[in-house]
Amino acid sequence: MTLALVMSRALDGLEAPEVHVEVQLANGLPSFTLVGLADTEVKESRERVRAALQQSGFNFPHNKRITVNLAPADLPKESGRFDLPIALGILAAAGELDAARLAACEFAGELSLAGELRPVRGALALGLAALRGGAGRTLVLPALSACAAAQVPGLDVRSGRHLSEVVAALRPGEAADPLPVARPAPASAAGAATTPDLREVKGQAAAKRALEIAAAGAHSLLLVGPPGTGKSMLAQRLAGLLPPLADEEALASAALRGLTTAGADAERLAQRPVRCPHHTASAVALVGGGSPPRPGEISLAHGGLLFLDELPEFPRAALEALREPLETGRITISRAARQASFPARFQLVAAMNPCPCGWHGAAAATGRHCRCSPEAVARYQGKLSGPLLDRIDLQVDVRAAPAAELLALPDGEPSAAVAERAAAARERALTRQGEPNARLEAAAIDRHCALDDTATRFVRSAAETLGWSGRRLHRTLKVARTIADLAGAESVGTLHLAEALQLQRVLPG
Known part of the structure; x- marks a missing residue:
């Protein structure tokens, strides 16, 4: 045999389209040519494959003209994931592998010069694509990547640690050594995240109530108050109030994390991600970009929380880029040659000071007087545009408390009790409409928030007094629907609307 075909997959955003790795050995001047819109990382695989085959004890065809084609030719290929299929294709073209066993598998993996298999990015995305493809092929990956892909139910995943192990499983004859079946990595106690308890926050009853409503209805939240009032403490405890991720959400969230770091998608599958970018982050860092396009913070927070502390300090362009994802739950990154779409169904929680010095309105409790002029306060708050504020469901004033009062306050309610109420309210919403209240569309609002x-x-x-937009009116109704669910009420009443109104009037918008 002088021509061999090995199946693999590329990464195109969160998709993983099939790639046919075709290898031909022909007579002629010795050469090693790789074609098929390959990136520099892929072209460098020639040297890795040559060294890995030699160090593993296999014959490299030095006297042949080697041509490797990665089809389809118009699909960009990047990273070292094609090292393993190229090496196997060379051996298969030389007649050293069983063609039937080779055709029953898909391969991906980077090779070291000694022939060891190194993990690749996006292993879970490869597994999801292989299952959706319906071809029924076995997926062969490096050990760490195989543990990640094995989280996809119903997929046959095999793991290998060295090129020689994979070749031994594909040798002709019945004496071939099968590769071990990959199992998902068990969640370790060391890897489990410990969420701070809401009990540690004293006072701030209104802000805690807002956290409970946000957890019950998946609403976005803005905390506004002077320095040291507990805004960051409250935001960090919201994750402990959220219910566990559903299986489909957990797989999508882990697959997105796996696009950035090899092996990262094998960890903390059921935990909701919490992303806390620094306020110097650019718009590309938040929404994603680059070539090839990579997911940004909003996609890495898919299914979880995106915490933006010191919100007005973020670049204006970065904040405005959040508008569409907050509405649609997706982000499409368009470049001259590539376009990629990533899910971005995150829950925004943000914190900010009321003015540049931070002490606006805190003189009675702290004795600190604001030094900012009214124009400076308006300019600082004006860094948040009206359209962006319109998309934040809850805007809560976190007030400063005198030191004597703070020391005398008892511990607050534990997170477990609040999380139980929030989970019960969210379950009512899911039973009624199949999604959290924050995601209701206009037609569903008319049906489930009837007054x-x-x-x-x-x-x-x-609405007429405060000059609400249609979007703000709809968001108020959705918050009131969540408050009614927390109260166990079948319909939205005036009391629920009044509380919803109190939770969104901190900043002018």
């Missing part, structure tokens, strides 16, 4: 005459007059008066 009686008294409540309708109340919310109409509030």
Whole structure:
């Protein structure tokens, strides 16, 4: 045999399209040519494959003209994931492997010069794509990547640590040594994240109530208050109030994490991700980009929390880039030659000071007077545009407390008790409409947030007085629906609307 075909997969955003690795050995001047829109990392595989084959005890065809084609030719290929299939293709073209066993598998893996298999990025995305493809082929990956892909239910994944192990499993004859079946890595106690308890936050009843509502309805939240009032403490404890990820969400979230670091998608599958980018992060860092396009913080927070501390200090372009993902739950990154779409269904929680010095409105409790002029306060708050504030469901004032009062306050309610109520309310919403209240579309709002005459007059008066947009009106109704679910009420009443109104009037918008 002088021509061999090995199946592999590339990465295109979160997708993993099939790649046919075709290898031909022909007579002629010795050479090693690799074609098929390969990136520099892929072209360098020629030297890695040559050394790995020699160090593993296999014959490298020095006297042949080797041509490797990665098809389809118009699909960009990057990273070292094609090292293993190229090496196997050379051996298969030389007649050293069983063609039937080779055709029943898909391969991906980077080779060291000694022939060891190194993990690749996006292993879980490869597994999801292989299962959706429906070809029924076995996926062969390096050990760490195989543990990640094995989290996909119903997929046959085999792991290998060395090139010689994979070749031994593909030798002709019945004496071939099968590769071990990959198992998901068990969650270790050391790897489990410990979430801070809400009990540690004293006082701040209104802010804690807002956290409970945000957890129950998946609402976005903005905490505004002077320095040291507990804004960051409260935000860090929201993750402990959220219910566990569903299986489909957990796989999508882990697959996105795996696109950035090899092996990262094998850890903490059921835990909701929490991303806390620094306020110097650019728009590309938040939404993603590059060539090839990579996911940004909003996609890495898919299914979890995106915490933006010191919100007005973020670049204006970065904050405005959050508008569409907050509405749609997806981000599409378009470049001259490539386009990639990533899920970005995150829950935004942000914190900020009310003014540049931070002490606006805190004189009574702290004795610290604001040094900012009214124009400076307006300019600072104006860094957050009206359209962005319109997309934040809850805007809560976190007030400063005098030291004597703070020391005398008892411990707060533990996170477990609040999380239980939030989970019960979210379950009511899921049973009724199949999704959290924050994700209701306009038609579903009319159906599930229907108001009686008294409540309708109340919310109409509030909307006209405060100059609400249609979006703000809808978000108020969704928050009121969550408050009603927490109270166990079948319909939204005036009391629920009044509390929702109190939770979104901190900043002008």
